[in-house]
Amino acid sequence: MRSVQRSEETGSPSLNLPSPIQTFSFENHTFYLKRDDLIHSDFSGNKARKFHYFLTHDFPHVDTLVSYGSAQSNAMYSLSVLAKMKGWNFEYYVDHIADYLKANPNGNYKAAIENNTVFKVKSEELRVKSENVLFIEEGGRQKEAEYGIRLLAKEIIEWQKDHSIEELNIFLPSGTGTTALYLQKTLCDEDVVGGQHPTVYTCACVGGSDYLNKQFYMLEADENYHPTILSLPKKHHFGKLYRENYEIWLKLQQQTGVVFDLLYDPLGWRTLLAHRELLCKPLLYIHQGGLLGNESMLLRYKRKFPLITVNG
Numbered sequence: 001m002r003s004v005q006r007s008e009e010t011g012s013p014s015l016n017l018p019s020p021i022q023t024f025s026f027e028n029h030t031f032y033l034k035r036d037d038l039i040h041s042d043f044s045g046n047k048a049r050k051f052h053y054f055l056t057h058d059f060p061h062v063d064t065l066v067s068y069g070s071a072q073s074n075a076m077y078s079l080s081v082l083a084k085m086k087g088w089n090f091e092y093y094v095d096h097i098a099d100y101l102k103a104n105p106n107g108n109y110k111a112a113i114e115n116n117t118v119f120k121v122k123s124e125e126l127r128v129k130s131e132n133v134l135f136i137e138e139g140g141r142q143k144e145a146e147y148g149i150r151l152l153a154k155e156i157i158e159w160q161k162d163h164s165i166e167e168l169n170i171f172l173p174s175g176t177g178t179t180a181l182y183l184q185k186t187l188c189d190e191d192v193v194g195g196q197h198p199t200v201y202t203c204a205c206v207g208g209s210d211y212l213n214k215q216f217y218m219l220e221a222d223e224n225y226h227p228t229i230l231s232l233p234k235k236h237h238f239g240k241l242y243r244e245n246y247e248i249w250l251k252l253q254q255q256t257g258v259v260f261d262l263l264y265d266p267l268g269w270r271t272l273l274a275h276r277e278l279l280c281k282p283l284l285y286i287h288q289g290g291l292l293g294n295e296s297m298l299l300r301y302k303r304k305f306p307l308i309t310v311n312g
């Protein structure tokens, strides 16, 4: 069983904040990397940001956390950790769980079970209305996410000031787009030297750019707060295996020594390298964690492309 880190004095879990920003080089481009993957061994990445509000506030009437989505989702695992930290039950609704996964639990699914997640199939009614239940949207797409992402924006602005970086591009790949949207929005709210706010660029890993744009509008009507969406010419299907994704993931690891996530980051980096003009200014890439989910993806990749290895 995983144990949860707690700081002695406060009794609250200790998060490694502000997360470090390091310099790396990839394909002869230097970039900065915001290591949100290092926030906490179990509660890391953008889910720690999105769920920060729930972690740091008291919910005296709540004893049960409820959410829904896929059986291997990063958000599900992070919520199981949040529930454990808070001493809540965690009920998670899925459309279905593959027989293979049930028989051979791995990755996020296995870790969520170890955290006592109760899985329910969606036909059972979602218990969202009672006072003791805290309901969280799939992937944490909700207003409360802004709270933790504002702290991310403040960390970035502080760092920018300390390093006298005047113009900054930021890139992060999107699922629901919640992180990118609130990051651009809260950066716009900050006072910055010279008055120029960092520009947030992203790409759609789930659905396409139209879907992502709709997600932005659901959270924020003012277009001035929206990130800029970049895309590749070919359509990409979430969770599908692509040779190019596996190759760039291996290359990233070889050239930087950092393990990136296998679902979002490969498309993120392919999109970024197809828009190299972004790298003419200082560029900050946000590492959004998700490494536990790599376990199941890596098994699938190794089975599909057994001959691919790193060759520089």
Ligand SMILES: *Cc1c(COP(=O)(O)O)cnc(C)c1O
Residues within 6 Å of the ligand: 045, 046, 047, 074, 075, 139, 173, 174, 175, 176, 177, 178, 179, 180, 261, 264, 265, 288, 289, 290, 291
């Ligand atoms: C959840 C997740 C995302 C997507 O975040 P959104 O806020 O839904 O856009 C991206 N990368 C990783 C590693 C994630 O776990």
